[in-house]
Amino acid sequence: MTHRTTPQLPLQAVLFDMDGTLVDTERLWWEAVEQVADGLGRPLARADQPEVLGRPVEYTAGWLGGITGASAEGIAAELHREFADRVRTGIVPRPGATELLDALARDGVPTALVTASPRAVADTVLEALGAERFAASVTADDTERTKPAPDPYLAACRALGVDPAACVAVEDTQTGVTSAEAAGCAVLAVPSLAPIAPAAGRTILASLEQVTPARLRAMVAPRALRVMTWNLWYGGTKVDDHREKQLKVIVETGADVVGLQETYGNSAAELAAALGWHHHRAGENLGVISRYPITARLGDPDVGFYGGTGVRIRLDGGEEVDVWSAHLDYTPYGPYEARFDGLLAVELVAHEGGRLAQMREILRQIAESAADGVPVLLVGDFNAPSHLDWADVEWPVTKAAEDAGLRDSYREAHPDPVRDPGYTWSPVHVEHEDGSGRPEPQDRIDFVLHRGLSVLDSRTVVTGAPRVWPDVAGNDWPSDHAAVLTTFGLR
Numbered sequence: 001m002t003h004r005t006t007p008q009l010p011l012q013a014v015l016f017d018m019d020g021t022l023v024d025t026e027r028l029w030w031e032a033v034e035q036v037a038d039g040l041g042r043p044l045a046r047a048d049q050p051e052v053l054g055r056p057v058e059y060t061a062g063w064l065g066g067i068t069g070a071s072a073e074g075i076a077a078e079l080h081r082e083f084a085d086r087v088r089t090g091i092v093p094r095p096g097a098t099e100l101l102d103a104l105a106r107d108g109v110p111t112a113l114v115t116a117s118p119r120a121v122a123d124t125v126l127e128a129l130g131a132e133r134f135a136a137s138v139t140a141d142d143t144e145r146t147k148p149a150p151d152p153y154l155a156a157c158r159a160l161g162v163d164p165a166a167c168v169a170v171e172d173t174q175t176g177v178t179s180a181e182a183a184g185c186a187v188l189a190v191p192s193l194a195p196i197a198p199a200a201g202r203t204i205l206a207s208l209e210q211v212t213p214a215r216l217r218a219m220v221a222p223r224a225l226r227v228m229t230w231n232l233w234y235g236g237t238k239v240d241d242h243r244e245k246q247l248k249v250i251v252e253t254g255a256d257v258v259g260l261q262e263t264y265g266n267s268a269a270e271l272a273a274a275l276g277w278h279h280h281r282a283g284e285n286l287g288v289i290s291r292y293p294i295t296a297r298l299g300d301p302d303v304g305f306y307g308g309t310g311v312r313i314r315l316d317g318g319e320e321v322d323v324w325s326a327h328l329d330y331t332p333y334g335p336y337e338a339r340f341d342g343l344l345a346v347e348l349v350a351h352e353g354g355r356l357a358q359m360r361e362i363l364r365q366i367a368e369s370a371a372d373g374v375p376v377l378l379v380g381d382f383n384a385p386s387h388l389d390w391a392d393v394e395w396p397v398t399k400a401a402e403d404a405g406l407r408d409s410y411r412e413a414h415p416d417p418v419r420d421p422g423y424t425w426s427p428v429h430v431e432h433e434d435g436s437g438r439p440e441p442q443d444r445i446d447f448v449l450h451r452g453l454s455v456l457d458s459r460t461v462v463t464g465a466p467r468v469w470p471d472v473a474g475n476d477w478p479s480d481h482a483a484v485l486t487t488f489g490l491r
Helices: 025-039 046-052 057-068 072-090 097-106 119-129 151-160 174-183 213-220 242-253 267-275 334-339 345-350 353-369 396-403 409-413
Strands: 013-016 111-114 136-138 167-171 186-189 202-204 223-231 257-261 278-282 286-290 294-298 307-314 320-327 376-381 446-451 454-461 483-490
Touching (some): 025 057, 025 072, 046 057, 057 072, 111 151, 151 167, 167 174, 167 213, 174 186, 186 213, 223 446, 257 267, 257 320, 257 376, 334 345, 353 396, 409 454
Parallel strands (some): 013 167, 111 136
Antiparallel strands (some): 257 286, 307 320, 376 446
């Protein structure tokens, strides 16, 4: 079996904002802007905080210039002077800041400074804190866009050679939080002057004194959701003891949710009953089984042999996920037309109209039933190759799903289709069934697509060493397709 245990993302780095997070310069910055604004005859008010806190000098200067009519360039120069004077004489580390930096150093966790302040100010702060504590620093001078764009945090991750998803960003303003989350980092918010609203995946604490390296590690240790798609091949009936073999595969892969095709009627119900799981059946061909409760059934329950069906499941943490299983028509089959008939790319694409219409109908149903913030999975046997695998054919079925915002989890984990083809058709068909002796085209036609989740791992699954058709009754693997198993991370 090709399944492996879920990899864990260790804490690879901690990325610190500067002003208001590590040092109490947020107060100094507010005072500097207040001084300049007073001189322009426009005193600051609490309502002005979003235009000042967490913003680069140029932004605030432009905002003040727009209000007062003064030159933004002149205001920026004056803000630089006022702020630099205060920084040189008034740097005070935030409570718990140096202790946390030292603890991370002892644990070997690299840190970076990521600030919207200019380099001159950042270097002054680095000198005061100890520049040796930071493996990298990114300032407003180092990226084309600064916060709230993700560029500064992405630049810091590149400099450290780390994955943003395995990093925690520590911020004190909504502007900084927006930047870090857009970059894909977990966020610890320690508000200084302005409050920060709670949100999924965001931790909010009153002080860095409450933070330890262990607590930061827990923020990037993912919970796993293992999702499998599996065409059961006439319910598995071509293979002896097929139900027991199907159960063995599901248990040994550790799958949490399985989208099924060719269920042959009762497969979903029987598998779920044996596992103690929940199930959904649609028509004679489609089903979903889940160790997690099914809270809603989506799509047409009387769908025909080809089409899609969906469920909404609720995970242990209370999150909901929509899971759709799809099976598309197998004729005409593009790889046969390409390899046996020599059809050109434009002809191959033109012949995908039937499957494309089926996919568009499934995507329409997904869009109609989607709920805000609920991730979506679309798994199944599409009976069509991927546009990500063939350099010379823009296969439209998978392209339509991509255009709808669904990403191919297998290709995310294995971007090179030459090195990792990920064939799912077919582990038992080596020669074409017409008796000609022609090799059966091998291709990737089964997919786990997603929107709103993080891929940790994805692979094809086949157990044992299947004998080829027609001598298949004794196979351990009870299908003519390989399954696809993707492990998603959940914070």
